[in-house]
Amino acid sequence: MSTHKHPKPTDSELEILQILWEHGPSPVRFVNEQLNQRKEASEPKTGYTTTLKLMQIMTGKGLTQRNTESRTHIYEAIASETETQQHLLQQFVDATFRGSAMKMVMQALGNNSTSQEELDEIKALISKIEGKDEA
Amino acid sequence: MSTHKHPKPTDSELEILQILWEHGPSPVRFVNEQLNQRKEASEPKTGYTTTLKLMQIMTGKGLTQRNTESRTHIYEAIASETETQQHLLQQFVDATFRGSAMKMVMQALGNNSTSQEELDEIKALISKIEGKDEA
DNA sequence: TTGACCTTACGAAAACTTTCGTATATACTT
């Protein structure tokens, strides 16, 4: 048993976490339905017990916790979405952009179509950051 | 043989690609040394044949190609670093930020300490993007 | 009560990734 504070979720685990973050504490059945709903018609559906097993494993790892009072267990994510994003972002930047968050941001902005509203948002954020040091 | 245009590299494969991108076409021995060099003293070194095997697999997947003219094969990445980053970034944003590159950028900027120079760079890039539509 | 339908638990197969031992061959040195 590892005492890692931030066990890195696998891809499948992350998919489940997304659903828990979006919909709040949920039973296995619901998560499984959501999971299959977002799949292409071509790809195979995930079996119910597969999802169940995964969520049990996640609870063992400390990624989720569950309320077992009623027969139908209710699962919820332990770490917040933002917290987890922060952590995964760090790892991703290290692995893919050799640690340069800037390079990543530049690529994200430069490449795809970012709307004017979004650019304004970023400008506002930058102003806020720049303002911090002053006064 | 799959005909995937963008086979997603595994974590280990990505480490090897980093080295190939940074140093250009290289033999296995060199890649293996670089790999071990960037490890903590505590973690175990990767054996030579392990790296060799990995690079052979990568060639099979279409991630690398090799020149076998001399006895010592020279490997190189097929996709460029930028191209691969673009692709992985897309997948990462989908998996971790539910597709919102904006949310990711905001977190990357808002959280860690971004220097004034970097902020200036971003501002310049935004201006450039905004300028595109105008006359 | 019986049967249909649901739940969790869990072992283990299947699939994928990483590691390494060993065979075989080529080159270099003395």
Place this chain on the structure above:
DNA sequence: AAGTATATACGAAAGTTTTCGTAAGGTCAA
């Protein structure tokens, strides 16, 4: 020529993740 060092190839063990079959039991309605 013989011995040492280094190369590729490759099977298979070891490790991890994902999938599912099946067992065991609870709930509910007719």
